[in-house]
Amino acid sequence: MAMEKNAWCDHKPAWVGRIAVTACDDCGRIDWMSSEGVVDSSEAIAALFGSYDLVGAIDALGAPSPEVLVYAPPSGRKRRHLDTLPRHAWMKAGPHIWLSTDGETLLLSTTQQLMFENLNRGA
Numbered sequence: 001m002a003m004e005k006n007a008w009c010d011h012k013p014a015w016v017g018r019i020a021v022t023a024c025d026d027c028g029r030i031d032w033m034s035s036e037g038v039v040d041s042s043e044a045i046a047a048l049f050g051s052y053d054l055v056g057a058i059d060a061l062g063a064p065s066p067e068v069l070v071y072a073p074p075s076g077r078k079r080r081h082l083d084t085l086p087r088h089a090w091m092k093a094g095p096h097i098w099l100s101t102d103g104e105t106l107l108l109s110t111t112q113q114l115m116f117e118n119l120n121r122g123a
């Protein structure tokens with residue numbers, strides 16, 4: 001079934017700096033690549049969204065975790081990084097991380113409490 005889907009999915013990467021983002025709404029997952037190969041998800045998220053400002057945490061229904069962190073882009077240029085993601089869909093961005101966007105802010109959901117606390121502190 002998954003094989004069948006991948007056969008017609010259009011996994012065209014969008015390049016942001018040296019990171020190629022392939023976010024597929026149908027597969028619900030994100031792949032991070034560079035010209036050297038696969039990029040670690042935490043490294044890729046830091047490269048794309050590391051400069052974003054933490055706005056707060058919200059209760060989110062339908063998200064993979066009960067609480068979701070909200071990040072805002074510091075500039076219009078950085079906001080365009082959100083365009084690499086499909087809107088209003090939870091995408092699996094790493095082993096314990098999901099990302100979503102409405103085109104204006106980044107929503108981050110993780111099921112690892114420790115990671116949640118680290119991100120919440122802005123570490």
Ligand SMILES: [Zn+2]
Pocket residue numbers: 005006009010011024025026027028
């Ligand atoms: Zn796909």
